Structures are given as structure tokens and as C-alpha cells.
Amino acid sequence: xxxxxxxxxxxxxxxxxxxxxxxxxxxxxxxxxxxxxxxxxxxxxxxxxxxxxxxxxxxxxxxxxxxxxxxxxxxxxxxxxxxxxxxxxxxxxxxxxxxxxxxxxxxxxxxxxxxxxxxxxxxxxxxxxxxxxxxxxxxxxxxxxxxxxxxxxxxxxxxxxxxxxxxxxxxxxxxxxxxxxxxxxxxxxxxxxxxxxxxxxxxxxxxxxxxxxxxxxxxxxxxxxxxxxxxxxxxxxxxxxxxxxxxxxxxxxxxxxxxxxxxxxxxxxxxxxxxxxxxxxxxxxxxxxxxxxxxxxxxxxxxxxxxxxxxxxx
Amino acid sequence: xxxxxxxxxxxxxxxxxxxxxxxxxxxxxxxxxxxxxxxxxxxxxxxxxxxxxxxxxxxxxxxxxxxxxxxxxxxxxxxxxxxxxxxxxxxxxxxxxxxxxxxxxxxxxxxxxxxxxxxxxxxxxxxxxxxxxxxxxxxxxxxxxxxxxxxxxxxxxxxxxxxxxxxxxxxxxxxxxxxxxxxxxxxxxxxxxxxxxxxxxxxxxxxxxxxxxxxxxxxxxxxxxxxxxxxxxxxxxxxxxxxxxxxxxxxxxxxxxxxxxxxxxxxxxxxxxxxxxxxxxxxxxxxxxxxxxxxxxxxxxxxxxxxxxxxxxxxxxxxxxxxxxxxxxxxxxxxxxxxxxxxxxxxxxxxxxxxxxxxxxxxxxxxxxxxxxxxxxxxxxxxxxxxxxxxxxxxxxxxxxxxxxxxxxxxxxxxxxxxxxxxxxxxxxxxxxxxxxxxxxxxxxxxxxxxxxxxxxxxxxxxxxxxxxxxxxxxxxxxxxxxxxxxxxxxxxxxxxxxxxxxxxxxxxxxxxxxxxx
Numbered sequence: 001x002x003x004x005x006x007x008x009x010x011x012x013x014x015x016x017x018x019x020x021x022x023x024x025x026x027x028x029x030x031x032x033x034x035x036x037x038x039x040x041x042x043x044x045x046x047x048x049x050x051x052x053x054x055x056x057x058x059x060x061x062x063x064x065x066x067x068x069x070x071x072x073x074x075x076x077x078x079x080x081x082x083x084x085x086x087x088x089x090x091x092x093x094x095x096x097x098x099x100x101x102x103x104x105x106x107x108x109x110x111x112x113x114x115x116x117x118x119x120x121x122x123x124x125x126x127x128x129x130x131x132x133x134x135x136x137x138x139x140x141x142x143x144x145x146x147x148x149x150x151x152x153x154x155x156x157x158x159x160x161x162x163x164x165x166x167x168x169x170x171x172x173x174x175x176x177x178x179x180x181x182x183x184x185x186x187x188x189x190x191x192x193x194x195x196x197x198x199x200x201x202x203x204x205x206x207x208x209x210x211x212x213x214x215x216x217x218x219x220x221x222x223x224x225x226x227x228x229x230x231x232x233x234x235x236x237x238x239x240x241x242x243x244x245x246x247x248x249x250x251x252x253x254x255x256x257x258x259x260x261x262x263x264x265x266x267x268x269x270x271x272x273x274x275x276x277x278x279x280x281x282x283x284x285x286x287x288x289x290x291x292x293x294x295x296x297x298x299x300x301x302x303x304x305x306x307x308x309x310x311x312x313x314x
Numbered sequence: 315x316x317x318x319x320x321x322x323x324x325x326x327x328x329x330x331x332x333x334x335x336x337x338x339x340x341x342x343x344x345x346x347x348x349x350x351x352x353x354x355x356x357x358x359x360x361x362x363x364x365x366x367x368x369x370x371x372x373x374x375x376x377x378x379x380x381x382x383x384x385x386x387x388x389x390x391x392x393x394x395x396x397x398x399x400x401x402x403x404x405x406x407x408x409x410x411x412x413x414x415x416x417x418x419x420x421x422x423x424x425x426x427x428x429x430x431x432x433x434x435x436x437x438x439x440x441x442x443x444x445x446x447x448x449x450x451x452x453x454x455x456x457x458x459x460x461x462x463x464x465x466x467x468x469x470x471x472x473x474x475x476x477x478x479x480x481x482x483x484x485x486x487x488x489x490x491x492x493x494x495x496x497x498x499x500x501x502x503x504x505x506x507x508x509x510x511x512x513x514x515x516x517x518x519x520x521x522x523x524x525x526x527x528x529x530x531x532x533x534x535x536x537x538x539x540x541x542x543x544x545x546x547x548x549x550x551x552x553x554x555x556x557x558x559x560x561x562x563x564x565x566x567x568x569x570x571x572x573x574x575x576x577x578x579x580x581x582x583x584x585x586x587x588x589x590x591x592x593x594x595x596x597x598x599x600x601x602x603x604x605x606x607x608x609x610x611x612x613x614x615x616x617x618x619x620x621x622x623x624x625x626x627x628x629x630x631x632x633x634x635x636x637x638x639x640x641x642x643x644x645x646x647x648x649x650x651x652x653x654x655x656x657x658x659x660x661x662x663x664x665x666x667x668x669x670x671x672x673x674x675x676x677x678x679x680x681x682x683x684x685x686x687x688x689x690x691x692x693x694x695x696x697x698x699x700x701x702x703x704x705x706x707x708x709x710x711x712x713x714x715x716x717x718x719x720x721x722x723x724x725x726x727x728x729x730x731x732x733x734x735x736x737x738x739x740x741x742x743x744x745x746x747x748x749x750x751x752x753x754x755x756x757x758x759x760x761x762x763x764x765x766x767x768x769x770x771x772x773x774x775x776x777x778x779x780x781x782x783x784x785x786x787x788x789x790x791x792x793x794x795x796x797x798x799x800x801x802x803x804x805x806x807x808x809x810x811x812x813x814x815x816x817x818x819x820x821x822x823x824x825x826x827x828x829x830x831x832x
Contacts, residue, residue, distance in 0.1 A: 032720030036727070038359045040367030041737065042480070044441050044754050045727040054496060082359060083515050084500075094516075149557050157561050164562040165553055167517070262553045264516035272357060272516065277720050 001305075004313040008298050015294055016287055020072065023286040024065055027279055033057055034081045037276040055081065068283070077287070078280030082273075087284035091266060097167045098258070098265035101181050101188065102250045108189025109196055109246055114239065116193070117200025121208060122227060124201075132197065139194030148187040148260040155183060165262035184261040188254060192246040199242040203235040210234075236307050244300035248293045344815065348829040350545045353553040353568040357515060362498035364436050364443070367481045369740065373572070373822045374550050376537065377521055378419075379484035379504035382410060382429065383477030386536035387819045389650070389743040391473035394530070394538065395424060395485060395505065405468035410461045416528045418487050419509040426455030431488040433461075433476075440481045442747070446472070470775035474743055479537065479821045507543035507825045521548040534826050536819050544815075544828035563588065563808050569829065570809040570816075576638040579806055589809050592637060593818055595741040596647045596802035599632060599693055601685070601701070602737060602750065602757040603797055606729040609683060614676035616795035619683075619734075622669035622708040623701065625662040629801040631700045632693035639803045645748060645788055647741055647802060651777060656785040657792025661799075669708035682713040686726065687736035690719040694736035697800055726756040738803075743820075745784055746771050750797040759796040 035051035036043060052058050071078055077087035116136065120129040156164045162183050168176030207213065208231055216230045217223075254267035262268075266285060273281035304311045358371040363379055383391040393399065397413040416424040430453055437447030451464040463472070476483045490501050502510035507529070508521035523543040532539040551568065553559045559571035560578060564585065574582070574590070582590040603610040603619070610616055629639040642648055643658040683705070689695035695716055702712045715732075717725070726735045735756070742748055746768060753760035767787050774780050791797075809816060815827035 030721070032718065032722075032724040036723040037720050038366060040359065040369075040371075040481070041723070042367035042441065042749055042755075044752075045756060046754070047439075047441055048723075048727055082357075084498075090515075145555075149555070152558060152561050157564050160565065164565050164567050165555075165558045166551065166567070260555050260558060262516075262551070262555070262558060264514070268516050275718065275720065276359060 001313055005298070005302070008301075012291065012294050016290055019290040020283065020287055021065075023283055024068065025061075027274075027277070027282050028061055028064070030277070032277050034277045034279070038082070072283075072287075077284035080273075080278055080281045082276055082278050083281070087280050090269065090281060091284060091288055094264060094266045094269045096170060096265075097177075097181070097263045098251070098254055098267060100170070100177060101184055101254060101257070101263065101265060102247065104178075104181050104185035105188035105192065105250050105254075106243070106247060108185050109192035109250075110243065112190065113193035113196025114200050116197040117239070118204055118227065118232060120197065120201040121204030124205060129201075133201070136194040136197040139191050139197075142191065144187050144191060144256050145260050147190065148184065148257060151183045151187060152261075165260075167263045167265075180261075181263075184254075184257045184263060187260075188250055188257050192250060195246055196239060196242055200235065200239045203238045204231060207231045207235045233307060237304055240300055240303055240307065244296055247296050251289055251292060344542065344544050344826075344828045345830060346544050346828070347546055348544075349547040349549060350570070350813070350824060350827075350829065351549045351551060351568045352570045352572065352824070353559040353562050354550050354572045355556075355559075356552045356554050358519075360498050361502055361510070361513065361519075362494075363482050363484050364432075364440050365481075365498050367441065369480070369821070372479055372482065374519055374521070375484075375502070375510075376479065376482070376506070376821065376823075377508040377548065377825060378502055378506045378510050379482065379486075380506050381476055381482050381484045383473045384537035385474070385477050385479065385743060385820045386538045387817075388536075389474075389820060391477040392532075392535070392538035394477070395429070399473070405470075406465045408463045408465070408472055410463070412459045412461070413528070413530075414459065416505050417526045418505055419503045419524055419526075420487065421526065422487055424485070424505055425458040426461045427458070428488045429461045429485055430455045431491045432485040433463075433483060435486075435491050435494075436483045440483070442475060442478070442481060443483060446475050468773050470773060471744055471746060475747075477537075478743060478747065480740070480742075507541045508545075508548060511547070516552055518552075519550040521550075522546065534817075536817065537821070537823060541825040543825055545824075548824060560808060563810055566810065568810075569813045570807065570824075572807060574806045574808045576633055576635050576806050578808075579635055579637065582808060587811050589811055589813075591807045591809060591816075591818065593805045593807070595649070595819060596640075596642075596804055597738050597740045598645075598802050599629070599697055599738050599800040600736070600750065601697070601734050601798040601800070602726075603759075603795070604729055604733050604735075604756075605758045605760065605796075607733045609678075609681055610733045612676050612678075613794060614672045615678055618669040618672035618676065618678070618708060619705065619710070620660055620792075620795040620798060621663045621665045621672060622704050622710075623662065623798070623800070624664045624704060625800050627704075628697050628700050629803070632696045632800070633803050637804075638806065639801050641801045643788075643792070643799075645750075645791065645799065646745060646784070650743075652745060652781055652784045654781070654785045654788055656789040660792040660795070666704075666708045673709050678709070680709075680711045682711045683733045684713045684715060684731070685734040685736070686715045686717060686722050686732045688719050688722050689716055691736075691738070693803070694738070698736055729756075729758070744771075745787065751787075751791070757797060759794075761790065761794055761796070764790055764794075764796075 033052060035055060036048045039047050080087055080090050083090050116132045120132040123129050152164055155161045163180050167180050170177045213231055216226045254265060255271050258265045258267040259271055270285050359368050360366050361371060361375055363371055363375050380394050382396045384394045386392050395413055395416060396410045398411045400409045433453060436443040449466050449469055451466050454462045484504055486499060487503055490499050490503055493500060507524055507527045509524040511520040511522050513519045523546055529540050534540050556575055560574060562568040563571045579590050582588050603616050605611050625641050633639040641662055643655045643661045644653045646652045685698055687694050687698035698714050702714050705712050722735060725731045739749060749755045767783055771783055812830045814830050817823040
């Protein structure tokens with residue numbers, strides 16, 4: 001098992017190299033540069049060229065790539081052009097809202113998605129199933145920004161229950177942080193829950209038709225025991241895979257949600273860095289998100305062993 | 315006469331009734347304290363005012379930084395850090411005496427060393443600064459309170475240039491400039507009524523009242539005169555989504571929201587807690603021609619473009635409610651003393667036939683006009699989409715390229731990549747500051763007669779002479795179809811009723827404003 005984990009971690013390196021290289025070319029080949037953004041709309045061409053020279057952006061792309069590799073291999077993700085601080089520090093500063101938001105959104109997604117999927121499967125082809133799957137379809141289809149704005153309108157402006165936007169750091173107030181993230185977490189979690197509900201339903205349907213379920217019922221087990229102990233646990237493996245994917249999706253989805261709710265997280269850092277062409281930050285965040293994605297998948301793979309003891313990694 | 319208590323009471327009542335309206339009500343008395351929360355559209359690209367022309371930087375840092383001059387509500391320059399100033403009879407030497415007792419936020423006294431270092435830096439890196447310093451022979455500081463600037467040629471607008479709001483010639487302590495080297499300043503220290511406290515990106519920028527502020531004694535007027543810092547703090551919070559900015563002001567989380575879509579105006583004005591505020595100065599929506607491209611370098615093609623336009627349709631599509639736009643030929647806004655309608659016959663022509671004829675005379679053979687625009691500023695992209703069919707009716711082939719703003723700015727610097735690009739020009743205090751007339755600015759409009767008249771505009775200070783000159787310049791600009799001005803537009807902001815004393819000319823002024831207790 002330890003060997004497996006080690007091999008998976010080693011395999012992370014080429015993934016990161018590919019992500020980083022493709023990311024480097026994508027961002028550098030996109031027109032636009034940080035100098036013209038920094039100098040503002042009325043700057044002259046001469047001013048922009050001067051600043052680009054100062055920033056070292058006039059050098060050939062390949063030299064910039066080699067320099068960047070050199071730094072990154074030493075663990076230095078570079079220095080943000082606009083934030084005037086190391087990229088790693090910028091990411092760490094933004095981690096708290098994104099991490100708390102992702103956890104809360106995942107909680108929302110799982111606590112809506114799994115029960116809805118189970119109920120739909122058990123009561124398949126009844127109105128309960130149709131309503132649950134109808135809501136799931138809505139969750140997948142509604143854009144997060146639209147959902148977010150409507151939640152703000154209803155729960156913040158009309159009912160005054162939650163703040164409209166912004167984030168209160170945990171060290172200032174835990175309750176404040178929670179309140180500021182309820183609406184964004186629901187926005188993000190609701191769309192992810194839809195996917196989880198659909199996967200749980202189909203997986204449960206498959207399991208409920210198996211012989212061992214019939215045997216469990218024949219033994220006279222309570223229906224709840226059959227469903228939650230025998231069926232659900234076996235149906236969880238595909239669901240867990242979707243939860244893992246959803247977690248990656250939550251990190252990516254938070255770009256829109258963090259922008260709508262004005263949350264100072266990693267997603268917002270990505271979008272503002274892309275808009276102002278803060279190359280080192282975009283690169284750094286790409287590596288960070290790719291690593292997180294790979295590590296989450298590794299964790300999910302390890303959880304399979306817990307759910308199904310027949311699975312062994314050599 | 316016998317004194318009657320009843321009569322005295324009656325007299326007192328009458329007196330009270332007469333005098334009461336003359337006493338300002340308690341509600342209108344400025345109140346010290348509280349924190350102003352401003353929801354702005356995003357993050358400033360930098361907080362160094364010497365570096366950037368971005369308006370958002372000025373909106374925030376004008377409260378922290380001060381220059382030698384600033385402009386009042388009539389856009390006239392008035393002294394701020396200068397006490398007295400003189401101009402030599404040959405109009406070549408400006409001598410500025412600084413105000414005594416002015417302190418920086420770090421407690422240090424303002425001296426001529428700081429002013430000299432700041433102006434030299436501004437003259438090195440700011441676009442307008444470099445333009446001005448090309449005409450400066452020497453900048454000296456003979457004593458700690460005096461700065462002397464000697465010019466090569468007379469320049470009537472020097473105080474205005476030093477006091478203008480965009481990319482301002484603000485004064486930093488000399489040590490701040492020394493430690494910045496060739497980069498942006500690292501500490502934000504100046505002499506303004508608020509001091510910079512912290513910048514937490516995507517969270518807020520916080521300014522606090524500067525208790526050591528040395529206010530002038532003149533009445534407040536625009537960005538000049540007495541400045542009071544009534545708020546304990548000002549928070550500028552980046553809120554990118556306009557709907558969220560509106561919701562935040564409605565809910566009372568923010569007191570002020572920057573730039574609201576004009577379509578919201580009718581809905582917001584019915585809310586008794588809110589003040590939808592239309593800016594008093596106009597900006598103009600424009601399509602800039604590339605005078606260095608083979609197509610738009612051809613005057614007849616530019617004129618054909620100009621002839622075909624239905625500008626009302628463009629402005630209606632871009633800004634909706636007619637309260638927010640107007641068709642006006644003046645390159646200087648109607649409110650400015652130099653306004654003229656010279657060249658009005660070239661505006662809103664809607665003359666497709668004439669456009670066709672001009673294209674035929676130009677020998678245009680259907681080469682695509684590459685028009686670079688963006689939906690990041692919706693009005694720019696909308697204008698392109700509305701004008702495209704107008705041009706096509708006249709025989710133009712239009713390649714409308716919608717890109718993000720950073721791409722547009724990068725592309726416009728390279729003349730081989732475009733023929734037309736979309737942007738907007740904000741209000742400037744004098745025609746010499748108009749970007750579309752600068753041969754060095756993308757578009758590269760370069761007309762010998764125009765340049766000669768521009769030189770005269772820089773020299774003369776007599777309003778009559780300048781007005782005559784400007785009429786001729788504007789007329790020439792329209793004849794040349796140097797750039798297209800679609801029309802003036804006004805921006806909508808939103809604030810809560812308890813915010814009092816807010817001033818919008820020359821730009822956001824939140825000093826002297828306060829929060830009324832609710």
C-alpha cells in the first residue's frame with residue numbers, strides 16, 4: 001500500500017510538468033500583457049514597452065520558460081506582478097475561504113445528493129422519484145451565477161438573513177465566516193448534489209437488483225438495514241468517484257461563485273490574475289489546482305479499500 | 315410700555331418661526347465617525363498614482379495623496395500644497411512656495427526635497443509628466459520651502475497639468491521615491507486627509523483619518539479648499555458583480571456602489587433609502603481609427619465611416635435611457651468654457667449614399683476593416699455590433715473582433731493588427747490633454763496644421779484666443795474624421811441616503827462627506 005501511494009505521488013510529477021508547460025504556453029500566447037493593464041487605458045505604446053522591458057517580458061519565450069522551470073524546480077513559484085508578494089504566499093492567503101467554502105459545499109452536496117439518490121432508487125418510478133430527479137436536473141442545469149444572485153436577492157436583500165457578499169476570516173469570527181459562506185456553499189453544493197443524486201440512484205438501482213439483497217430480505221432483515229447496510233455501502237463506490245470529481249469541480253466552480261459573492265479565495269485569484277495577465281500567479285494556481293485534483297483522486301482511490309475490502313493495491 | 319409676558323412669548327414664537335429655517339438642521343450637520351464602505355468594480359492595477367492612468371487608483375488614492383495643485387468644480391487649478399506661486403514676466407519661470415506646517419503621514423514635514431524628487435519621478439514615468447518635462451529646462455529647490463521650474467517655451471497650463479486628477483503629480487516623501495528605484499512605490503505615504511492602512515487584495519483597501527492633516531482654509535470646492543476627514547475609516551471593497559453591488563447598498567452593507575447599469579435607474583429611484591446618482595461630467599464613446607493602416611490612413615474611407623453613422627441608434631443601444639447619453643459635437647463637454655459645435659454637420663449624418671460615393675472615390679475594394687472591441691465594457695461591444703450593419707449597407711466589409719480588454723490594449727499598440735478599436739475617453743480639463751489629438755497615442759492621428767494649432771493652445775492663456783483656436787481645431791478634426799465620437803455618456807452610481815456631502819467633480823470626493831445617523 002505504501003509503495004502504491006509512493007508510486008502515485010511520483011506519477012504526480014510528470015502530470016504537473018505537462019500542466020505547467022501547457023499552462024505556460026496558453027497564458028503567454030494569449031494576447032495582452034501585465035504592463036498595459038498596470039499602466040491603465042490611456043498609457044502610450046512607448047510606456048508599455050518600457051515597462052515590459054523592466055519586467056523582463058520582452059525576452060524570448062523559450063528563455064522565459066527555462067527561467068521559470070529553473071525557479072519552479074527549486075520550489076519557487078515566482079513573484080506576483082500585481083500583488084507584490086510571492087505567489088505561494090498569495091495562494092496560502094486565499095486558501096482559507098476556498099477550503100472552508102469547498103468543505104461546506106461538499107457537505108451540502110453530499111447531504112442533499114445521497115439521501116435524494118437513495119430515496120429515488122427505493123421509490124423508483126413514483127412521484128417522489130420524479131420530484132427528486134426533477135430537482136437534480138434543475139441543479140445540473142441552472143448556472144451558478146444566476147442561482148447565486150437569486151439566493152442573494154431572496155435571503156440577503158428580502159429576508160436579511162445572510163450578508164450579500166464578502167468574507168469574514170475565521171480568526172475574526174467563526175460564526176461570521178459561516179454566515180458569509182452559507183449562500184455560496186449552497187450555490188456550489190446544490191449543483192454538485194444533482195450529479196451525486198443521479199449517480200447514487202443508478203448505482204443503488206443496480207445493487208438493489210442483486211441476489212444478496214434478495215437474500216438479506218429473505219433473512220427477514222429490516223428494510224432500513226437492507227438499504228443502508230447492505231445496498232448503500234455497495235453502491236457507494238461509483239458515488240464516491242463522483243464525489244471526488246465533484247470536489248475538483250467545486251474548486252473550479254468556485255471561480256464563478258467567489259466572483260459573484262466577492263470572496264477573496266483561490267478561484268477569484270485565478271480569474272483576476274488571468275484578466276490582468278499576472279503570469280506567475282496563473283501558473284502557480286494551475287500547479288496548485290492540478291496537485292489538489294490528483295491528491296483528491298488518490299484519496300478517493302484509497303477510500304475504495306475501506307468500502308470494499310476486496311480491493312487491494314499492490 | 316408695560317412688559318407683558320404673553321407678548322414676549324408671542325414674540326419669541328414669531329422669532330423662532332422666522333429664524334428656524336435659517337439655522338441648519340441638526341441632521342445636516344456633518345457628523346464625525348463611522349466607516350464608509352464603498353463597493354468598487356474591482357482591484358486597482360497598482361496604488362502608485364504616478365504609474366497608472368486607471369481611474370480606480372485615483373478614486374482611492376486621491377484621499378491619501380496630494381499634489382501642488384488640484385482642480386475645483388470649474389476645473390480650474392487651485393493651490394493645495396503650494397502657498398504662493400509666481401510666473402516670471404517672460405512666462406518661463408514658475409516659482410512655488412510651499413505651505414508651512416504640512417506633514418506627511420509618517421510625521422515628517424513636507425519640504426522642497428520631497429517635491430523635487432516627486433516631480434522628477436512623475437516627469438520620468440507618467441505620460442503627461444514626460445510631455446511636460448520635455449519642456450522643462452531645470453527644476454531646482456533653492457531653499458526647503460521653494461521650488462523653481464524653468465521652461466523652454468511658455469506653457470500656460472502648467473498648474474492645471476500638475477493638478478489634474480488622472481495620473482496625478484502627487485507628492486511622496488523623498489525616501490519613499492528613493493526606495494522605489496525604477497519600480498512602483500512600496501509605501502503609500504503622502505499628505506492627504508486619509509492615510510493608507512492596508513490593502514488585502516480582493517478583500518478591501520482601508521484608509522484611516524490622518525489626525526495630523528493640515529487643512530487649507532478656503533471653502534471646499536471640487537478637489538480644492540478645506541478638507542475634513544469625517545469618517546474614522548474608508549473601506550474600498552472590490553465587488554465585481556453590479557447586481558451584488560446594488561444588493562449590498564440596498565441591504566446597507568455598502569454605502570456607495572461604483573458604476574451601476576443605467577437600466578436599473580428607474581427601479582432604484584423609487585427606493586426612499588437610495589440615491590441613484592448620475593455623474594455631472596460626460597465621457598465619450600468612441601471608435602479610434604488607425605491612421606497608420608493602409609485602409610484607415612485613407613481620409614476618404616474615414617469620412618465614409620463617419621457619413622454612414624446613425625449615432626442616436628448607437629447610443630440608445632449602448633446606454634438605453636436617454637438620461638444617460640446625448641449626441642453632442644463638442645469634444646470638450648457642453649459644461650466647459652471651450653465648448654463649441656464647430657463641425658456639427660459631420661455628426662449623425664446617416665448618409666449611406668454619401669458613404670458609398672466616398673468609398674468609390676477612395677478606391678475601396680472590399681478589404682475587411684478589422685474592428686477590435688470588447689464586451690468587458692458592454693457599451694463598446696454593443697456599439698460595434700450596431701454600427702457593423704450600418705457600415706455594411708454602405709459597402710464596407712467589417713471584421714468585428716470581440717476580445718477581452720487586456721488583449722485589446724495589447725493589440726492596439728501594434729498598427730499592423732487593426733484598423734479600428736473601441737474605447738471611451740473620460741472628461742479632460744483642456745483640449746491639450748485630449749488623447750485622440752496626440753500623435754503618439756494609438757490611432758496616431760498626426761496632422762501638421764492640428765499640431766501647429768496645438769502648440770499655440772499650449773502657449774496661450776487668454777480664453778478668447780483659445781476659444782477661437784479650439785473652434786478651428788475641432789472643425790479640422792471633424793473634416794479629417796480623425797476619430798469617431800459617437801456621443802457623450804454619463805455614469806450611474808448608487809449610494810445610501812445617509813451618506814451626505816458627496817461630491818463628484820472633478821472625481822469622487824469622499825472627504826467632507828459624512829454618514830448621517832439613521
